[in-house]
Amino acid sequence: MEKYDKSGDKSYALGTTLTFELLNRKSDKATRIYISPKQKRDETYLKLVNLAKSKNIPIIENNEKIFKSLSGKDNTMVIGEFKKFQGEMNKGNHIVLVNPSNMGNLGTILRSSAAFGIDGVYIIKPAADIFDPKCVRGSMGSIFSIEFKYFSSFNEYLFEAGNDRDFYPFMLQTNNSLKDIKEVKTPFTLIFGNEATGLDDSFLKVGTPLKIPQSSVVDSLNLDNAVSIALYHFLAK
Amino acid sequence: MEKYDKSGDKSYALGTTLTFELLNRKSDKATRIYISPKQKRDETYLKLVNLAKSKNIPIIENNEKIFKSLSGKDNTMVIGEFKKFQGEMNKGNHIVLVNPSNMGNLGTILRSSAAFGIDGVYIIKPAADIFDPKCVRGSMGSIFSIEFKYFSSFNEYLFEAGNDRDFYPFMLQTNNSLKDIKEVKTPFTLIFGNEATGLDDSFLKVGTPLKIPQSSVVDSLNLDNAVSIALYHFLAK
Structure with missing residues (x-):
């Protein structure tokens, strides 16, 4: 059973909007996209799949359990898995x-x-x-x-x-x-x-x-x- | 089993600090103070009991279940029950x-x-x-x-x-x-x-x-x- 592990090196973007943010802004850290079997095969779905493919991120569509174990919310249809990262020091505010x-x-x-x-x-x-x-x-x-x-x-x-x-x-x-x-x-x-x-x-x-x-x-x-x-x-x- | 009911006329201040606020600021709405059997009989306890007594609010000390059903948090030792209320329109900001x-x-x-x-x-x-x-x-x-x-x-x-x-x-x-x-x-x-x-x-x-x-x-x-x-x-x- 996949669970979030504080001491591990992976975390998760729960939801479609967040997963798009992950793919658009930090795709080099994205490791896997989970799509629920319950997700409608609509325009958003196609956009997501195409975006993930264009960035070479694997898509998993048959793991229903992960949605229960990670989100608990019934309406989460997409999860973006990513590798934890940190930024750099910069000279700004x-x-x-x-x-x-x-x-x-x-x-x-x-x-x-x-x-x-x-x-x-x-x-x-x-x-x-x-x-x-x-x-x-x-x-x-x-x-x-x-x-x-x-x-x-x-x-x-x-x-x-x-x-x-x-x-x-x-x-x-x-x-x-x-x-x-x-x-x-x-x-x-x-x-x-x-x-x-x-x-x-x-x-x-x-x-x-x-x-x-x-x-x-x-x-x-x-x-x-x-x-x-x-x-x-x-x-x- | 006592549970918070959105459509009911009672609500609860969970915790010692909140219950003091209730007693000090809105004692006319306070209906009952629950003190957990696990609460130490210390200075805070005496202060609370005396304050409640001075306002004629009943104190219940043998209802351990209400803490589990209302708070869930192990460290909640005091619950202040109060009657829901609303304020008035005023001329300020x-x-x-x-x-x-x-x-x-x-x-x-x-x-x-x-x-x-x-x-x-x-x-x-x-x-x-x-x-x-x-x-x-x-x-x-x-x-x-x-x-x-x-x-x-x-x-x-x-x-x-x-x-x-x-x-x-x-x-x-x-x-x-x-x-x-x-x-x-x-x-x-x-x-x-x-x-x-x-x-x-x-x-x-x-x-x-x-x-x-x-x-x-x-x-x-x-x-x-x-x-x-x-x-x-x-x-x-």
């Missing part, structure tokens, strides 16, 4: 996530990062698994377009990214408001902590700490909402 | 959600709305169930502090809210950018459509339609992320 624990958040953050044109998302371990099929789905396919990479520590990230950029850690232990950043110099790195614990005080000395101004009724925003607000402030024109 | 279908989004939107001090969240049916325990949990308790109400149509909302306010429908069918709103007049209403379909063209004539500027790699932001960005733009100081 970055999001750094320190120990994110929720894979739903991780997927949505990839989606927002793509929406606002961030160049790289770098993740400090321990962290949620970006390749979990739920995260791949939550990213709406942006996992196949945006550059990302895991690091063992923030220092390891820093070593590769270099100091020649502006750093903005988002944390509650400061009074600097995001609203006061009027001019943005590139490249920059926006840093966010774990959903429950945030960033520790050591980040107060990393560049310019910032807070998203809000009333005090709740402790803080959901992580992906905080990241989206920061992306909007720094990148929307 | 509003969020209107037209046909939101995802209860996770709904919870997070309540949380962000509380964070930025929105006065009311009004929901146009058909819509996700705000009282689903998953939504109550996702709101981090802000469901007990923020005013909200369901309406059968946008016109019904309009009839109660009145026209003496600025309306901003968020939709992709416009070129007006949120970034161009430099001065905010209150009260205002920010309107958002369904996760998959957005707002239909009829909303182009409701006040000033706005778009969150973004690159075109993905279709649009996740609903709760879009709402948070709008709240930040309109309300953060």
Whole structure:
């Protein structure tokens, strides 16, 4: 029985739209396309089969079990299997996530990062698994377009990214408001902590700490909402 | 076996923190507090029991089954049962959600709305169930502090809210950018459509339609992320 294995080297794009994203954006990592026997042999089917063939990706049409074991959803008709991959360090604008624990958040953050044109998302371990099929789905396919990479520590990230950029850690232990950043110099790195614990005080000395101004009724925003607000402030024109 | 019933009149705050929120903010709606036999008889326990007693809310300590049937999570030790409620129309700043279908989004939107001090969240049916325990949990308790109400149509909302306010429908069918709103007049209403379909063209004539500027790699932001960005733009100081 095929199951997603966190420590393995394969993951899965569940659904037709996601599988098209995989084939169009990361076909060099695609290893196999599963099509359910229940999938109608319609135009979408032909388009998918032709696309997969043109990229030399094998198509499996007689494995009904994999749909139950991987998706559970009755309406998943197509699964794209791919080899896990990581991107490279680049010189553009970055999001750094320190120990994110929720894979739903991780997927949505990839989606927002793509929406606002961030160049790289770098993740400090321990962290949620970006390749979990739920995260791949939550990213709406942006996992196949945006550059990302895991690091063992923030220092390891820093070593590769270099100091020649502006750093903005988002944390509650400061009074600097995001609203006061009027001019943005590139490249920059926006840093966010774990959903429950945030960033520790050591980040107060990393560049310019910032807070998203809000009333005090709740402790803080959901992580992906905080990241989206920061992306909007720094990148929307 | 106690189960959450969408059409019933009861719902549940799952967990100790949420139950404290219920007792502190909406004790008139609390009907019963369940404490697991596994809960340690510690300081938190005493605080909870005393708070419930001071509000005359019955405490049930011998119903282990309800924890399995309602929560499923092994670490839930406290459940607050409450009677479903709705708020009133008010004259402040509003969020209107037209046909939101995802209860996770709904919870997070309540949380962000509380964070930025929105006065009311009004929901146009058909819509996700705000009282689903998953939504109550996702709101981090802000469901007990923020005013909200369901309406059968946008016109019904309009009839109660009145026209003496600025309306901003968020939709992709416009070129007006949120970034161009430099001065905010209150009260205002920010309107958002369904996760998959957005707002239909009829909303182009409701006040000033706005778009969150973004690159075109993905279709649009996740609903709760879009709402948070709008709240930040309109309300953060």
